[in-house]
Amino acid sequence: MTTQLASTTEITAAGANEWWRGGVIYQIYPRSFQDSNGDGIGDLAGITDRLPYVASLGVDAIWISPFFTSPMKDFGYDVSDYCDIDPMFGALADFDAMLARAHSLGLRVMIDLVLSHTSDQHPWFAESRNGRDNDKSNWYVWGDAKPDGTPPNNWLSIFGGSAWQWDSRRQQYYLHNFLTSQPDLNFHSPAVQQALLDVARFWLDRGVDGFRLDTINFYTHDAELRDNPAIAPEQRTAKTAPAVNPYNWQEHLYDKSRPENLAFLRRLRAVMKPYGAAAVGEVGDEQLGLEILGQYTAGDDLMNMCYAFELLSGDTPTASFVKDTMDHVARVAADGWACWAFSNHDVVRHPSRWLLTDAATKTFNTLLMCLRGSACIYQGEELGLPEADVPYESLQDPYGIEFWPEFKGRDGCRTPMVWEANSDHVGFTSATPWLPISSSQAVLAVDQQEVRKDSMLNHYRRSIQMRHDSHALLRGAQSEMEATGDLLTFLRTDGAETVFCAFNLGRDATTLSLPEGEWENMAKDIIGATEATSGRVDLPGWGFLVARKRAV
Incomplete structure (x- = not known):
């Protein structure tokens, strides 16, 4: 088996439906991958230009973080139009060209669907907040104030403070698990579910091969809006939110990870099946992450794969920790399928997070390629990039601005990809980049590593090749x-x-x-x-x- 698919005609129908099982997925953060028009921000045409490089890694698919129309309060994870491209990234024609180029190189394309919430500038929310008796009045999660005017319950936002925001037009609170500008959709409404399934069909009809599903366990909330219980201090973890955030002080029984969510996931999988599409869900649950992974991937009518945060944690994984994690997976997800990652756009890059040497980074990469499950690698990970140090005055991430300096946010892992060490702006752009270029990353640019046999880049290529050369490592x-x-x-x-x-x-x-x-x-x-x-x-x-x- 080769490290990349030579052409789509060489894939059998059965193989096409199972490509994700044991596959390696390369995550692209579009703002920071390649700028093609000189505005300092990466775009779809830039991704198209760099796809031959991605294919050279031997990966099976790319996952592209959101590029939909958005006010960009949370950099695309606040969608105002699910079926169009934000002009910052191009147009639908640019997406189609990128998709065609990826397929010609044997790369599948997964897109990041953000279904749990929208932007407050989405037309759906504009109508919903306009009154209590219109067609979309119940499309979002609304709650009455308590007699003293305080929010309906004690639920907290991951981005800090109450998860409820007062709306003067409806004289009610609306739920937002993230920013106040990201109101949560009401999955108890059949019309909301249908609208979101139509969004999935729109992109499947366009030719995408699957989805990365953001915050998949946040879709459904407790209809009774019951308070979350407190959690004992010794049981608090910092997997979903940083340690300085009191979000970790609750047992999140009612604001997420509800059993009613399974019914919607089955409907979504039924939409995907005729297309042979696959989905990987992000499970953000500090207490039950692996259990939910097992629930959401059991059988063949739910999600293909999910990932939790065990290997995205802050502590360097020891041999016993890896064993305990895999033993736990064997107990609670024996019939499911995990997707493992060490880095992504939300966490400190793992060489810095775990204080790794180059040798240790290579060893962990080889381990990743040997674990049962699928694997995600994040752009620049194959270069061994450390976390960038972004000064406060250059921060863009509202999460970091809110909790600075104890938590510096996510900008340090989102700085531009480094292509050419000695070019202006490392070959990413001809203009001032939206986040500063890191000098500690520039010396690790692609052009420097291509010529070194022992480079991190070439190590990743060889380890991915090794995985694809073995049925046991892929799916055994x-x-x-x-x-x-x-x-x-x-x-x-x-x-x-x-x-x-x-x-x-x-x-x-x-x-x-x-x-x-x-x-x-x-x-x-x-x-x-x-x-x-x-x-x-x-x-x-x-x-x-x-x-x-x-x-x-």
């Missing part, structure tokens, strides 16, 4: 992991193929014994990989071994 079963100190070992199996995976997640050398049999190295083309065929093996600090069992 995964044994229970063993964690001994920093050493993590496990097997992947598919039919007659058995792959042994060993990772030293620490600085000190260790020794391991290969399982019985003769083994051949699968990572022999990956610089830094340990080679062994049998017996005891010395594994250096941050060393790894991936080997296939030889047929008898």
Whole structure:
């Protein structure tokens, strides 16, 4: 199997429907990928220009963060028209050209659908807030004030403060789990569900191959608007919101992750199935993330895959943490499918978040390519980019502005992609970029790494190739992991193929014994990989071994 699909004609119908299972998805944040018109902001035409580079990585698909019409209060995650392109990014014709180019390169295209909420400038909300008796009066979540004028309940916004905003026209509060300019849609309304399913059909008819579904467990709220209970201080986590945010002080029983959500997800999957489309859902739940992942991906009538925040966490994953996480997945999501990621547009880039050396970053990437599930990599991750330091006066993210300086927001992971180290604005734009270029990132530009055999970029290419060369790594079963100190070992199996995976997640050398049999190295083309065929093996600090069992 090759690292990328040579042409769509070579894909069987069955393979097309299962391309996502074990696939590698490359996330593109369009504002920061490539500017084609000199306004300092990335756009769809810029993505089209850079798609040959993406295809060269060997990934199966791209996921593009929102490009819909939007006032950009939350940089596209506040949609005012689901079926058009914001002029900042181009027009529908630019999207069609990008889609055609991606398909010609064998890349599938997933788009980021933000269904839980809209912008307050969406025509739906304009009509809904205009009165209590119009056609869309119940399209959003409205609640009466308590007798003392305070909000309907104690629900909190991820972006700080109450999740309720007073609207003087309706004399009611509306729910917003994020910014006050992002009112939540009411999924208890059949008309809302139908409108959103029509949005999905619009893009599927246009030719997209699937969706990344933002905040998938936020769709449905408790119709009775019951208060969330408090959570004990020792049980508070900071997976969904930063530690300084009291959002973490509640057990979110009623504002999200409601069982009623499953019915809508089944309707959405039914819309997708005739197209052979796939969806990956983002599960933002600090207490039940993996359990919800299991619920939402069980069987073949819900979502294809979901990801939680375990490997997007702030603490460097130890061997025991990875084992505990995978054991947990085996208990609660045995019939489901996970999609793993270390970085994305919402978290500090993982080399900085986990304080990794280059060797450690390469080891974690190889581990990602060996885990059961699908994998997402975030633009620039393949270059080993650290988090950019964006000064307060240059911040764009309202989240960072709100919680500065304890939490600096998401701008540091969203700075422009670095293409050419010695070009003006690193080849991203001919103008002043919307976020400053990071000097610590510029030296890691694509043109510098292309010519180095041992570069991070070429490591990612080889590890993705290794994954695609093995049915066991793509879709096979995964044994229970063993964690001994920093050493993590496990097997992947598919039919007659058995792959042994060993990772030293620490600085000190260790020794391991290969399982019985003769083994051949699968990572022999990956610089830094340990080679062994049998017996005891010395594994250096941050060393790894991936080997296939030889047929008898």
